[in-house]
Amino acid sequence: MSETPKSPQPSDVTDGRDDLNFVMRARRDKLDALTAQGVSAYGYGYQRSHLSADALKLLGEAEEGPEVSVAGRLVAWRAHGKTIFAHLGDPAGRIQLYFRKDVLNEVFDVVEHFDLGDVVGVQGPLFRTRSGEVTVRVTKVELLAKSLRPLPFGKEEIVDGKPVRHSAFTDGEMRSRQRYADLAVHPEVRAHFASRSAMTRAIRTFLDGRGFLEVETPVLQPLYGGAIAKPFVTHHNALDMPLFLRIADELYLKRLVVGGFERVYEIGHDFRNEGIDRTHNPEFTMLEFYQAYADYVEMMDVVEALVGNAALAVRTALAAVDRPDNAAAFEPMLEAGGFPRVEWLPALSRGVGVPDVLALDDAALRAAAKKVGVQGTDKLLRPKLLDELFQFHVESKIDRPTFVIDYPIELSPLAKPKRGNPALTERFELFAKGKEIANAFSELNDPIDQRRRFEAQAKLKAAGDEEAGSVDEDYLRAMEYGMPPMGGVGIGLDRLFMYLTGTQHIRDAILFPTMRPE
RNA sequence: GACCCGGUAGCUCAAUCGGUAGAGCAACGGCCUUUUAAGCCGUAGGUCGUGGGUUCGAUUCCCACCCGGGUCACCA
Numbered sequence: 001m002s003e004t005p006k007s008p009q010p011s012d013v014t015d016g017r018d019d020l021n022f023v024m025r026a027r028r029d030k031l032d033a034l035t036a037q038g039v040s041a042y043g044y045g046y047q048r049s050h051l052s053a054d055a056l057k058l059l060g061e062a063e064e065g066p067e068v069s070v071a072g073r074l075v076a077w078r079a080h081g082k083t084i085f086a087h088l089g090d091p092a093g094r095i096q097l098y099f100r101k102d103v104l105n106e107v108f109d110v111v112e113h114f115d116l117g118d119v120v121g122v123q124g125p126l127f128r129t130r131s132g133e134v135t136v137r138v139t140k141v142e143l144l145a146k147s148l149r150p151l152p153f154g155k156e157e158i159v160d161g162k163p164v165r166h167s168a169f170t171d172g173e174m175r176s177r178q179r180y181a182d183l184a185v186h187p188e189v190r191a192h193f194a195s196r197s198a199m200t201r202a203i204r205t206f207l208d209g210r211g212f213l214e215v216e217t218p219v220l221q222p223l224y225g226g227a228i229a230k231p232f233v234t235h236h237n238a239l240d241m242p243l244f245l246r247i248a249d250e251l252y253l254k255r256l257v258v259g260g261f262e263r264v265y266e267i268g269h270d271f272r273n274e275g276i277d278r279t280h281n282p283e284f285t286m287l288e289f290y291q292a293y294a295d296y297v298e299m300m301d302v303v304e305a306l307v308g309n310a311a312l313a314v315r316t317a318l319a320a321v322d323r324p325d326n327a328a329a330f331e332p333m334l335e336a337g338g339f340p341r342v343e344w345l346p347a348l349s350r351g352v353g354v355p356d357v358l359a360l361d362d363a364a365l366r367a368a369a370k371k372v373g374v375q376g377t378d379k380l381l382r383p384k385l386l387d388e389l390f391q392f393h394v395e396s397k398i399d400r401p402t403f404v405i406d407y408p409i410e411l412s413p414l415a416k417p418k419r420g421n422p423a424l425t426e427r428f429e430l431f432a433k434g435k436e437i438a439n440a441f442s443e444l445n446d447p448i449d450q451r452r453r454f455e456a457q458a459k460l461k462a463a464g465d466e467e468a469g470s471v472d473e474d475y476l477r478a479m480e481y482g483m484p485p486m487g488g489v490g491i492g493l494d495r496l497f498m499y500l501t502g503t504q505h506i507r508d509a510i511l512f513p514t515m516r517p518e
Numbered sequence: 519g520a521c522c523c524g525g526u527a528g529c530u531c532a533a534u535c536g537g538u539a540g541a542g543c544a545a546c547g548g549c550c551u552u553u554u555a556a557g558c559c560g561u562a563g564g565u566c567g568u569g570g571g572u573u574c575g576a577u578u579c580c581c582a583c584c585c586g587g588g589u590c591a592c593c594a
């Protein structure tokens with residue numbers, strides 16, 4: 001960074017017009033014309049008296065109303081010669097503007113250089129048009145930001161009371177890449193993502209109310225653990241060492257419980273260096289929370305209340321903007337009495353049609369898996385076979401939110417053995433619509449057992465398993481000081497939000513999903 | 519990774535059985551002082567994803583590649 005920046009050469013100096021298409025050229029020309037008229041195209045601020053929705057209410061039954069000032073983006077434009085109708089969009093909705101040459105005089109020439117997409121502030125009295133729409137009769141205008149690039153506005157008409165959009169901006173890839181444009185032209189997309197924020201806020205409020213402490217733990221970690229996944233690796237120059245982006249928050253949050261923070265939670269991004277598809281993004285939002293002295297049964301109650309609050313928040317946020325309800329998702333979550341609880345072993349045994357599926361040998365499991373269409377059964381190990389069978393016979397058939405409890409220990413290396421039956425673990429997962437929403441355990445707090453499990457992982461890693469972890473001596477040291485028993489829960493918030501809103505693609509749950517560069 | 523579908527104007531799409539492409543909206547010019555997908559008249563706007571091949575000639579046919587979507591596989 002010691003090089004002196006090169007001063008621009010004459011050939012570098014350009015206003016960019018060479019690459020501009022004709023539409024953008026026209027806007028640049030208007031900008032020049034405005035500048036020539038002494039109009040600033042980029043403001044510093046604006047004192048708005050009302051949001052659009054509040055201004056609309058002021059008129060009541062009257063024909064003429066008070067003066068208002070509103071600010072926002074021009075989202076519709078209908079010029080008629082010596083008058084112009086426009087709509088201004090702001091966070092509360094939209095309001096019609098009426099410009100008249102005989103009111104504005106020479107300012108009308110300025111207004112004629114406005115474009116769809118410009119950010120403006122206008123002032124004037126309210127009135128009702130012949131068709132009954134409350135409208136601002138504009139007397140003062142300020143251009144706050146000239147839009148030099150056309151936004152992909154579609155046109156809207158009202159058919160049977162419902163807006164129908166023409167030539168809409170529908171390309172899913174472009175809407176994700178240019179989320180700013182997607183949001184700018186689609187109020188319903190803003191409402192959708194606002195409801196996601198409402199969900200997160202509700203979860204924070206819920207956990208705060210139960211005495212959980214929100215904390216932040218390292219994203220850059222010298223060792224990765226707490227889940228089984230491939231990590232992103234980076235390098236710290238000053239320490240000259242590799243660092244990993246976390247794949248889970250778990251081990252740091254549990255260290256905090258050792259330290260005496262008995263209820264902690266974190267909402268943050270985890271990173272997994274794996275494929276991207278409809279339900280996977282390399283970075284995603286994870287909620288993890290831990291409660292000392294609670295076991296997994298108590299945590300089920302917490303999860304029921306938590307997702308109920310999340311569902312209510314999303315439903316309320318969407319109802320406020322008249323968005324279609326996803327009642328199938330909300331209602332079960334809001335019902336009192338909690339979710340049904342299904343034991344893993346009897347449920348799967350019933351599905352397979354045997355008294356005890358764990359009593360079957362590998363060959364029998366393989367045959368059962370093959371029978372239901374699992375591919376490549378010859379190469380699958382026992383845990384995978386069990387999991388495949390479970391997915392087919394139980395998981396995929398779960399529609400309403402349901403807890404599946406007491407997983408076999410072969411499938412749950414991170415959970416405590418079940419009291420009274422060491423072949424099972426104290427673990428639950430919450431499923432709905434065939435998808436996993438939460439995963440939770442009575443957490444291991446025996447440092448000797450933990451070391452054994454770490455060492456087994458390290459062995460796999462040495463054998464070339466990229467997803468396996470290492471022995472985390474610092475974490476073991478924390479456990480050796482004495483870790484209270486606790487229940488821990490992980491909930492993928494992108495997935496939860498997808499479930500609540502009926503979203504089919506994780507791209508539509510994340511504002512800026514990871515994408516290949518253009 | 520396999521298979522299927524797609525990539526044409528700023529947006530949404532059409533057409534070309536091989537002869538360098540059209541519409542609506544957006545844009546520009548004209549008319550228009552209560553419109554709301556405003557209207558009417560006119561104009562302009564495109565390396566038809568990229569590279570190669572076949573051909574007198576390729577957006578069209580062939581091959582490869584890139585990008586996206588879907589299904590499956592993989593992936594806690």
